Amino acid sequence: MTSDVEELDRPADSTSSSDDYVDLTPEYGREVLDALGEDDHSRASELISELHFADIADLLGWASSNQREQLVDLIRPDFDPELLTELDDELREEVISRLGTDVVAEAISELDSDDVVEVIEDFDKEEQRELLGALSDIERARVEEALSYPEYTAGRIMQRELVAIPDYWSVGQTIDFLRSAKNLPEDFYDIIIVDPRYSPVGIVPLSRVIRTNRPVLVRDVMESDEMRTVVVTEEQENVAHLFRQRDLISAPVVDDSGRLVGVITVDDVVDVIDEEYEEDMMRLAGVGEEDDLSSAILDTTRSRFTWLLINLGTAIMASMVISAFENTIERLVALAVLMPIVASMGGNAGTQTLTVAVRAIATRELTSTNAWRVIRKEVAVCGLNGLAFAFLAGGVTWFWFEDGLLGSVIGVAMIINLLFAGLFGALIPLGLERAGIDPAVSSSVFLTTITDVVGFFAFLGLAALFLL
Amino acid sequence: MTSDVEELDRPADSTSSSDDYVDLTPEYGREVLDALGEDDHSRASELISELHFADIADLLGWASSNQREQLVDLIRPDFDPELLTELDDELREEVISRLGTDVVAEAISELDSDDVVEVIEDFDKEEQRELLGALSDIERARVEEALSYPEYTAGRIMQRELVAIPDYWSVGQTIDFLRSAKNLPEDFYDIIIVDPRYSPVGIVPLSRVIRTNRPVLVRDVMESDEMRTVVVTEEQENVAHLFRQRDLISAPVVDDSGRLVGVITVDDVVDVIDEEYEEDMMRLAGVGEEDDLSSAILDTTRSRFTWLLINLGTAIMASMVISAFENTIERLVALAVLMPIVASMGGNAGTQTLTVAVRAIATRELTSTNAWRVIRKEVAVCGLNGLAFAFLAGGVTWFWFEDGLLGSVIGVAMIINLLFAGLFGALIPLGLERAGIDPAVSSSVFLTTITDVVGFFAFLGLAALFLL
Numbered sequence: 001m002t003s004d005v006e007e008l009d010r011p012a013d014s015t016s017s018s019d020d021y022v023d024l025t026p027e028y029g030r031e032v033l034d035a036l037g038e039d040d041h042s043r044a045s046e047l048i049s050e051l052h053f054a055d056i057a058d059l060l061g062w063a064s065s066n067q068r069e070q071l072v073d074l075i076r077p078d079f080d081p082e083l084l085t086e087l088d089d090e091l092r093e094e095v096i097s098r099l100g101t102d103v104v105a106e107a108i109s110e111l112d113s114d115d116v117v118e119v120i121e122d123f124d125k126e127e128q129r130e131l132l133g134a135l136s137d138i139e140r141a142r143v144e145e146a147l148s149y150p151e152y153t154a155g156r157i158m159q160r161e162l163v164a165i166p167d168y169w170s171v172g173q174t175i176d177f178l179r180s181a182k183n184l185p186e187d188f189y190d191i192i193i194v195d196p197r198y199s200p201v202g203i204v205p206l207s208r209v210i211r212t213n214r215p216v217l218v219r220d221v222m223e224s225d226e227m228r229t230v231v232v233t234e235e236q237e238n239v240a241h242l243f244r245q246r247d248l249i250s251a252p253v254v255d256d257s258g259r260l261v262g263v264i265t266v267d268d269v270v271d272v273i274d275e276e277y278e279e280d281m282m283r284l285a286g287v288g289e290e291d292d293l294s295s296a297i298l299d300t301t302r303s304r305f306t307w308l309l310i311n312l313g314t315a316i317m318a319s320m321v322i323s324a325f326e327n328t329i330e331r332l333v334a335l336a337v338l339m340p341i342v343a344s345m346g347g348n349a350g351t352q353t354l355t356v357a358v359r360a361i362a363t364r365e366l367t368s369t370n371a372w373r374v375i376r377k378e379v380a381v382c383g384l385n386g387l388a389f390a391f392l393a394g395g396v397t398w399f400w401f402e403d404g405l406l407g408s409v410i411g412v413a414m415i416i417n418l419l420f421a422g423l424f425g426a427l428i429p430l431g432l433e434r435a436g437i438d439p440a441v442s443s444s445v446f447l448t449t450i451t452d453v454v455g456f457f458a459f460l461g462l463a464a465l466f467l468l
Numbered sequence: 469m470t471s472d473v474e475e476l477d478r479p480a481d482s483t484s485s486s487d488d489y490v491d492l493t494p495e496y497g498r499e500v501l502d503a504l505g506e507d508d509h510s511r512a513s514e515l516i517s518e519l520h521f522a523d524i525a526d527l528l529g530w531a532s533s534n535q536r537e538q539l540v541d542l543i544r545p546d547f548d549p550e551l552l553t554e555l556d557d558e559l560r561e562e563v564i565s566r567l568g569t570d571v572v573a574e575a576i577s578e579l580d581s582d583d584v585v586e587v588i589e590d591f592d593k594e595e596q597r598e599l600l601g602a603l604s605d606i607e608r609a610r611v612e613e614a615l616s617y618p619e620y621t622a623g624r625i626m627q628r629e630l631v632a633i634p635d636y637w638s639v640g641q642t643i644d645f646l647r648s649a650k651n652l653p654e655d656f657y658d659i660i661i662v663d664p665r666y667s668p669v670g671i672v673p674l675s676r677v678i679r680t681n682r683p684v685l686v687r688d689v690m691e692s693d694e695m696r697t698v699v700v701t702e703e704q705e706n707v708a709h710l711f712r713q714r715d716l717i718s719a720p721v722v723d724d725s726g727r728l729v730g731v732i733t734v735d736d737v738v739d740v741i742d743e744e745y746e747e748d749m750m751r752l753a754g755v756g757e758e759d760d761l762s763s764a765i766l767d768t769t770r771s772r773f774t775w776l777l778i779n780l781g782t783a784i785m786a787s788m789v790i791s792a793f794e795n796t797i798e799r800l801v802a803l804a805v806l807m808p809i810v811a812s813m814g815g816n817a818g819t820q821t822l823t824v825a826v827r828a829i830a831t832r833e834l835t836s837t838n839a840w841r842v843i844r845k846e847v848a849v850c851g852l853n854g855l856a857f858a859f860l861a862g863g864v865t866w867f868w869f870e871d872g873l874l875g876s877v878i879g880v881a882m883i884i885n886l887l888f889a890g891l892f893g894a895l896i897p898l899g900l901e902r903a904g905i906d907p908a909v910s911s912s913v914f915l916t917t918i919t920d921v922v923g924f925f926a927f928l929g930l931a932a933l934f935l936l
Contacts, residue, residue, distance in 0.1 A: 020693070020696075021693070026835035026836045026837045029835065029837040030836075030837050033837065052713075052714065054713045054714055054715075055713070058713075058832060058833070061833050061838075062833075062835060062837045062838040063838075064838075064841060086713075175678060178675075178678050178679050179678070179679055179680075179681065184675075184679070185675075187673045187675050187676070187717075188675045189657050189674070189675070189717070205655045206657070206674040206675060206678060207646075207652075207653075207655050207656045207657070207674060208655070209678065210643060210646050210647070210674060210677065210678055211646050211647055211652070212647075213647065225488070225489070228488075243738070244738055244742070245520075245522045245523070245526075245554075246520065246522055247522075247735045249655075249657070249717075249734075249735070266717075266734050266735065266738070267715045267717070267734065269738075270711070270712055270734070270737075270738060270741065273738065273741055273742070274712070274741070274831075277745040277749075278827060280749070281745075281748070281749055281752075281823060281827060282823060282824075282827070284749075284823075285819050285820055285822070285823035286816065286819075286820055287820045287823055287824055291824060292833075293824070293828050293833050293834060293838070293842055293845075297845055297848050297849055297852070298852075300845070300849045301848075301849045301852045301853055301856075304817070304820050304849065304853060305853055305856060307816070307820070308813060308816055308817060308820075308853055308857060309860075311812065311813060311816045312809070312813060312857060312860060312861060315808060315809040315812045315813065316809065316864060318808055318809075318812075319805050319806060319808060319809055322804060322805045322808070323805045326801045326802075326804075326805065329797070329801050329804050330798070330801045333794045333797050333798045333804075334794075335804075336790060336794075336797050336801075336803075336804035336807075337787050337790045337791045337794065338787060339804075340783060340786055340787060340790070340808060340811070340920070341780070341783040341784065341787055343808070344779065344783045344786075344916075344920075345776060345779060345780060345783065348754065348775070348776055348779045349772070349776060351753050351754070352753055352754055352755045352772050352775070352776075354753070355749060355750060355752075355753035355755055356750075356755055356759060356761070359746060359749060359750070360761050363742075364526060365526070365529050365530075365760075365761050366761060367494035367497065367530060368494045368498075369494045369497040369498050369501065369530045370529075370530040370531075370532075370761070373532060374761055377761075377765055377768070380765050380769075381765055381768045381769045381772065384765070384766075384769045385769055385772060385773055385776055388773060389776060389780060392777075392780060393780060396784060448812075452808070452812075
């Protein structure tokens, strides 16, 4: 593959290619969509031709499904296969089905194996076979092997195209090999050094190869301490952690017997980091990962329903606590007015602790080594804020209802609820983590159940004891 | 700088260097800290010497401040300067003050300019001068120039060490230059091609240089379309977006006149992505960015106080709404039991919408181009779930209080509140974004104020109208 020649040819292909691409601003996007609305397809085509494929992918996301169909028709003739790797899962399926299997099968044959896997992994076996039709036997076998690894593991994000050489080669031999080799990846940053069993023993950054004199052996310039190999079944989350921790640009991937099977590069890891964060953030709010802006209304409604149903359950539990104090409230209706304050402050203080803990578990700043110290600290922080807000809420209550005892009751309830908030804000994610459950996934519902129940119970219970 | 030689020398330096580093597990961490607890410093030293500097940084985070002091004393003799770049701000200050200015000044002189900036940017002018003492005049000038750019801009994260060559050079000339040049960065991945005004005109991946024959001119193999330059004052958030969008490994940084001043590499961008996400997640929960696990209890308490104070204000507003219906509640205390359900469901449904919107604004999937369509969709989704939960909550109420009319009132209130939740869950972050405020920073407090007030008002108001 001679990408140099491709590069040289390009300026003659189209009028805009010697210039930079245009940036896709919201205004530019609206211009394209307006042109579609006015059926001015030649204007729309012209505007689109100025855009980088990654920006066209964004534009497809901004469009309505009707506009999207028109856009796909416009890009079909000049379609850049890498565009498919930039789309969210649902959007990609839609675009692929509109493009047609033939166009996509052709496009796929130009992608690296990790990109092919990304594009086709959500299709069923039958469709996958169709889409892989244009691939050579070797490439198809590579993709099918990658698909045999579980989702979210190193095997799915690695690419099979890599540069590996034996450790007895000299730098000169290596350079000559690179100049003449045919099946190299388009761009690469490190060369992997393997032993006779094809196990990686070191890695050499290209900048070091290029700066070393030809007679030097690669084994004498390779990094072996700094090299980290990844097992093909490792979870992608752990791979991302490793890359961040060690500031890696690429890492060799090995199978169970230690044989080199692929390489993961940092740009794939950036995607994983995005995914993992998005997952944490969405899970904390009870939103499914498949909840894209472009999902259909009914799908989105359904995916959010479950979380709301669980919350209805916990809200009813809290209501049952209140209901136990109906007589108390009947005799002092100010309690009904004030009780949401205690519950809400507990929920907020607990969420602060919870978020810090979920985040720290994800970055491994919080582990069993320092768990107890963190729990003690969080309880202390919430307790101190509880004390401060006991005076504030108590003072407001005293002033509002002209009842010092009522003020004291809300104050004490506040302290109790915030202590529980701190304790469980830290304990719940740690407990879930220990049980092997993602701490982001259900901690907030557990937490607000506790702060609602404790908040109502402490406030109304103390009121029943001391005020009536 | 001959990193090859360093590499070659290393095996003789210490006994463990030909092996891989040991992984820092929580158990291993506890072993080190236990050894410290038993004053067995030689055992602790031995365990630490097996760890990569990035893992020692993690271990410092797990330790109590007392243990931290002991750890710093143990690592001082063999201290790897890069460790400083792996620490959180607060931890770094603590470690630096314990290490002592002399040790740190010495260490800093071994770092790249972007790392030096990261390490010293939080110190005051006086301390910075002291820490920069061991740097050469050129290096100090570089660091001081970087510090003159605002925080969170490209100028702060770029490195000044780069490889730039004129476009009329051949590949052979370039390789000879790289072999003989003295002041190159330790590792690099792309070579920047500049015109006579030192403006970048293209970029060549090293893998392409190495694979091209010596007589070919670099201008004939460089990428100019795919190259993206970053202006030095650009916000780091936009830089991160660009890298992700274009899958870049490095990008040249230019000043206002288009002159090349530095380069940003993807590993710096990974740190930015981490920071930006952490910021969004923390801000949504009302936690300050400076809220580290290792912060002092009083600092953490204070940093969380403000958010809780704002929430106390909004909780009191909600209470005032309830208070307007005191008579209604007095006559039908079931209302006090049920009203938190309506408010809580609105808060949860709104948070789902809010989180999706904040996230989509950050990834630029949601812009003014598709804002109205997204708002309509979110209102529809929340409205449909409102309808579903109207029946569910209404049914439960009917069954519980044997009152069909009360069930209808809670059902209608639920629909109203969820419609508002969807509308404002999307509108608030979009409005904040338009006003130039980070949508993550205060959206959730606005939102829950609205869902609480609307929830209580709709439920109690309807009850007052139809039930009494």
